[in-house]
Amino acid sequence: MFNRTTNNDDIDMNQDVTALADTLDDLLKSYGSKTKDEVDAARSKAEGILKETRAKLHGRNRVTQAAKDAGDHVDSYVRDKPWHGVGIGTAVGIVIGALLASRR
Template identity: 55%
Template sequence: MFKKTDKVEKNINQDVTLLADTLDEVLQSAGDKSRDELDKIRSKAQGVLRDTRARFNTDKISQQARDAAASANDYVKDNPWYGVGAGAAIGIVIGVLLGRR
């Protein structure tokens, strides 16, 4: 249904994982490396951070969110009974959870 948003989510997860791994490498190797090695690692970390920030540009993320909402809207318009069924299911679940209190 939302193949494009699934791809975007995978890319975001990969970017965050790469950033976290790079920063973890910097933190773990701070005491073990020479000054030149630390400078290389710092440069690598700064590059990854710069690339990740560029990918998280708010305009791009906003457009992707709008695209996902438009896709969901089109899907519900094409299949209205699925939307009604999903709404009913969510209502039942919330009703059961509130009824247990």
Template identity: 40%
Template structure:
């Protein structure tokens, strides 16, 4: 399992804080509806909607950033593999042949 980076920990903590903040606002809204104070409900509803939109935008931005980072990481790994194969063609052929033999043996055992 990959180790967590400080940036990942900070992102996780920010996500927890966002969700706790949103939960608190929604709990206030639920509590206010028991009051049946129309102006109070309207204000809390607007506050909850605003926090929900803010949280949604933050989560979307984080998701896009994580997707971009993962895509870049995979691209770098593919480039490294491609360079290795071009730099060591016979080693790559040997590895491919060995993997083929192992797969053949495993399939043949059935």
């Protein structure tokens, strides 16, 4: 029903995942060659980025699911009562047209 387009959220998420992967890569490389303090610092940085990325992903999934549910509900309502959908669309169009006309 809805087309998927690439938006800033997708780009941000890709950047977050890339930053997480880079940090984890640095952490894995640092285990053999750095001091304990440097390893601990890299580990805490990786944990922080992981928590942020999970929070963003979880929040985004909730919003996406809510939008899908709302779209499904609207779709089923309009399929069950097509003339109500036409009436609501007409009313919304008239209200928006009146608001735009009054701004001039």
